[in-house]
Amino acid sequence: MKGYSSDQIRNVVLLGHGGSGKTTIVESSLAKTGAVSRMGRVEDGNTISDYEKTEIDKGYSIAATVVPVEYGKNKINFIDAPGFFDFAGEVAGAVRAAEAAVVVVDASAGVQVGTEKAWDICRKFSLPRLFLINKTDKENVDVAQVMADLKAKFGASVASLDDRDELMEAVAGTDEELLDKYLEEGELPEADFVRGLAAGIAAGDVVLVYKACATKQEGITEFLDAIVKYVPAPTERAPYPARDASGSEITVAPDPAGPLAAFIFKTISDPQSGKISFIKVVSGKVTKGVEVYNVNAEKPEKLGAISFMRGKTQSEAPEVATGDIFAAAKLQFAHTGDTLTDKSKTVKFPPVEFPEPTLITAIVPRAKGEEEKIGNGLTKLRDEDPSFEVEHNAETGQILLKGQGEIQIGVITTKLKERFKVEVDLVEPKVPYRETIRGTADVQGKHKKQTGGAGQYGDVHIRFSPSAEEFEFSEELFGGSVPKQYVPAVEKGLKESVQKGPLSGSKVVNIKAVLYDGSYHDVDSSEMAFKVAAALAFRKGMEEARPILLEPVQHVEILVPDEYMGDVMGDMNKRRGKILGMEPQAGGGQKLVAEAPLAELFKYAINLRSMTQARGSFTMRFERYEEVPANIAQKIIANYKSGQESD
Ligand SMILES: Nc1nc2c(ncn2[C@@H]2O[C@H](COP(=O)(O)OP(=O)(O)OP(=O)(O)O)[C@@H](O)[C@H]2O)c(=O)[nH]1
Ligand SMILES: [Mg+2]
CATH class of the missing domain: 3.40.50.300 (P-loop containing nucleotide triphosphate hydrolases)
Structure with missing residues (x-):
């Protein structure tokens, strides 16, 4: 071309x-x-x-x-x-x-x-x-x-060229001078009309x-x-908002004689030719082999193969003018949204504002041990589509895939299979519940095995109470009831135990343990034995100190047109949500501010779309942990216990 x-x-x-x-x-x-x-x-x-x-x-x-x-x-x-x-x-x-x-x-x-x-x-x-x-x-x-x-x-x-009268009225409405003329004469002279029309269109009026x-x-x-x-030529458009090297707001005019400024608006990772970045030249021009500076990555990079692409077909581009779009292959540091400039004159264009992913699902490989393959594949696919996110949740052990909707998630899994040869299943995300205690306990954990060969002996007395910190441990031992060398083992035993609470197998938080007494055996005591004793004490202590289940609660902001407001609010109540407020929006509709448990929101993206004919949208973020209501907690605990028995 x-x-x-x-x-x-x-x-x-x-x-x-x-x-x-x-x-x-x-x-x-x-x-x-x-x-x-x-x-x-x-x-x-x-x-x-x-x-x-x-x-x-x-x-x-x-x-x-x-x-x-x-x-x-x-x-x-x-x-x-x-x-x-x-x-x-x-x-x-x-x-x-x-x-x-x-x-x-x-x-x-x-x-x-x-x-x-x-x-x-x-x-x-x-x-x-x-x-x-x-x-x-x-x-x-x-x-x-x-x-x-x-x-x-x-x-x-909004008018068609055939409705000349209406169009003339619309054009007159965009400019005071034209309006005066129009009102006086009942129509616009042809030259004014043509000029006004072009200006009105360019302004979006x-x-x-x-x-x-x-x-x-x-x-x-x-x-x-x-x-x-x-349509305005790229050199006729309004200047682009940007920031200069010191971070001040500036604009960059599309100037063919100016220094190079360009940005990447799309990336594909082609199975054959690798990564291809689509770049719009805002100012200056681009020639093959030129070195550009990636302002976001803070790295210089050579534009090796540059081309004009039509769909998948590349044709060589010896030079790219201001305003044109070209493709650069295999740029090492480039990501969608990055700015490329002349090294001596850097500016930065705002990043692409991708919609926030709100549909949450968990993804598991069909074959064991392919988590890494999933991870690699998703990283490459995210280069192409930054509107989904991947999260490894340490507490639930799941890989979470957060996207815009079921169709996008389906496309991602299809591409994982076809391009990265890994088959996956989508499963319900697990809620990262947590456990804590409301009361206190004073318990003994004793581990004693003295039959047969080498024996084991560890004995600890520990007080448990709620804490503002995630986990606290201290000792108040007297006279060597537990020799100092075993104290770290006790702490370690407790730290391991809090990873898996008794109610749901979730992490235990906000708990304080004070080791204040115990006993030992000259021959049979060992670090291992004290670790086990600590674990036994923990289990007993949790039971006695009124353990409760906590769940993550999200802050949710929903944009809803007025006609769906009733339904959306009713639905929020069903999800155990609390409405905190409502703010009328400039363009119509309301912003509904609410809080609801994460457990009720994994599929909210789908439900909200169907409730509002896709007109509603929402964002959410973690707010805090809150106690799970008793009737629901009972079910979760029973579920966990029955799962453990069948293990
Ligand atoms: N009868 C008729 N069908 C058309 C016409 N234009 C497109 N179609 C059909 O409409 C369907 C959708 O067309 P697409 O071009 O894929 O529509 P699109 O807007 O690109 O769709 P998305 O990519 O999903 O947003 C196809 O089956 C087309 O053949 C038309 O002028 N007349
Ligand atoms: Mg299409």
Whole structure:
């Protein structure tokens, strides 16, 4: 692919509800411009954009894919983002590289949740946008109705070029001077209208609507023309917010003559060619073999193989202009979100804001001993998709996989199997319960075995009481009842014992032990014997000191549109949640602040989505441990005991 100058480039991200036709529109654009001789179909798994094996198998987009379409003297870099909400992380990266968005709407479905979400993202990033009503060929489609719905939902500034009067009014509304003229004369002079329209679109104040049938390649030329005409070139866009070397807020203007500044908005780990970083050049230019400075990693790095990629196909890029997007292979230190600059003039762009993972599941290898393989695979996959997290929970011994939803987690396990050859099962996460005592105990632990050969003898008296610290140990021994050399063994015995409480096998916390008496035997006493004696004392002490079960309680913040508020609150109560407050949100809806036990929240991501038609979202973080209510504790304890008996 030849190099294009900045003014010829357009970077456009395709957003919209899953299945609205984004990938097909890209394919249709490639066919219309002659880049492919035969148009692929998502159903046939042969589109340029959905080339990855999992995408082909599943029949929908999973990763954001860059597909340049050469059109006349222009190059439009489409970034085809997945519509499924589970892949919101891909959208977060993709929007950062674009100067505008096309929100694709399925004509037969009208405005969907994914349409609303796309709109919200455009607003958040102040992205100029166009609507494209696709699938106009489907039966019972009423394009005029969809148009009316778009207007009703997103405002009067949404208009098609055919509604010239309405559009003129919308354009006039974006500028005081234009408005005065319009009110005076009843219309705008053509030159003012054209200029006002372009300005209004660039500012995101006016949104043009186009229609197309991607499968039949209808409306595609008009659509591509609109992008060339109305999407700002990368050098015409607003400067990028960033920070300078001292951390002060600055902006970086897209300047072809300026020093290099670029950022990585997407990473793939290709099974064949390894890691590939997708990079947007904000300022300056990039040439093959040049050394850049990774500001995040604080490492210089050489850009060896650089290319323009169209789906999976690479073509050499001798030079990349300001505003263009290119791919660099095998960068050692690069991660999505990193800034690359000229070493002498560093700036740092804000990191990609990935959505927080909220669906928690535990992952186990099907074959024993493959935990490490899982770990390695997940680390590589996280390079591609930082919107999921992996946690090794020391207390439960589980590997936790935290993601955006079931579909994403399913994709991860599929990739683990296909790329890393490790088969896994997903299981319920275990709650990291803890145990503590409410009362005190004064007990003896005596370990005595004096039959047969070498005997064992250890005897300790220990007082147990609650403590503010996790674990406290001290001794108040008199006159050598327990020889000093055995005291560390007693402490060790207790420290091992607190790892596995008697109620649920969980860690025991906030307990104080005072060793104050005991006895020993000249021949039979040993460190081992005192360790065992301490363990016996611990068991007895726990029993007598009113042990209780603790569970983690999470602080939860839920964003909910008003119409689902009642359901979400009712559901929170069922989860033993406490509502702490409600805050009305600027864009509508409420933020519900609550606390609820972690045990009730592992699948909340799924439940909230179905309760709110995917319009609600939430975040949570650990708050504190709290006593498990008696009726529930009984069940957990009984469960643990029966599990132990069958062991
Ligand atoms: N009838 C008709 N079907 C279409 C049209 N465009 C796309 N489709 C079909 O709609 C389905 C979804 O199309 P995709 O291009 O995968 O949609 P998408 O928006 O990329 O979907 P995600 O990647 O999941 O977000 C496929 O079966 C397409 O063949 C169209 O103009 N008319
Ligand atoms: Mg797609």
